[in-house]
Amino acid sequence: MAIQMIIWMSAFLCLVQVFSVPMPCQLQGQLVRSTHNLLRDMGGHFPMECLQDNVFMEFPATAFATSGGPQLSSSGAKAIYETLKNIDTLFGTDELPTMWDQQKLEYFQNIVYRQIEESKCMMSSVDTSDYPIRAQGLKTYFGNIAAVLKEKKFSYCAWEVVRKELLYTLEFILKHNSDSLLWSNRT
Numbered sequence: 001m002a003i004q005m006i007i008w009m010s011a012f013l014c015l016v017q018v019f020s021v022p023m024p025c026q027l028q029g030q031l032v033r034s035t036h037n038l039l040r041d042m043g044g045h046f047p048m049e050c051l052q053d054n055v056f057m058e059f060p061a062t063a064f065a066t067s068g069g070p071q072l073s074s075s076g077a078k079a080i081y082e083t084l085k086n087i088d089t090l091f092g093t094d095e096l097p098t099m100w101d102q103q104k105l106e107y108f109q110n111i112v113y114r115q116i117e118e119s120k121c122m123m124s125s126v127d128t129s130d131y132p133i134r135a136q137g138l139k140t141y142f143g144n145i146a147a148v149l150k151e152k153k154f155s156y157c158a159w160e161v162v163r164k165e166l167l168y169t170l171e172f173i174l175k176h177n178s179d180s181l182l183w184s185n186r187t
Helices: 002-019 029-041 048-053 074-090 102-118 120-125 131-151 156-176
Strands: none
Touching: 029 074, 029 102, 029 156, 048 156, 074 102, 074 120, 074 131, 074 156, 102 120, 131 156
């Protein structure tokens, strides 16, 4: 009986050791791409009837700038994380457009939330030397986006402006910061 208990305990400890491999603290590229694609596909092209509501918002490209090599600094990776948190905040309202594909909208919100939850570990590994500059650019940008929504009373066209801006943001991250994302079986 004691030998069986020792064998079972040894097998259990072996399995725990094998399956306790730490996950890297990195945003998943496939999820960022899925977020972009769902946002793109949930509403189609920018509507002609919304052209008069389309406003220019200066994109904070410096918030995602790399310093030297292709790898994004930890504060740059945190800028991507903060971008996802801001997106989650924008979509946390009950006044979302009903004209969008509701299933894709729900998937989009779930994937954004999942990325935030799975990447919280990035918060402790931040190189703070240049993060305040990045954070200020993001705060201004997302403040402007939120102001458009409020000013236009969360109208369908205001949401289309938000969608256009967020698509550009996610495209920029995928194009310019792809090497800082974790990709599984990248082809």
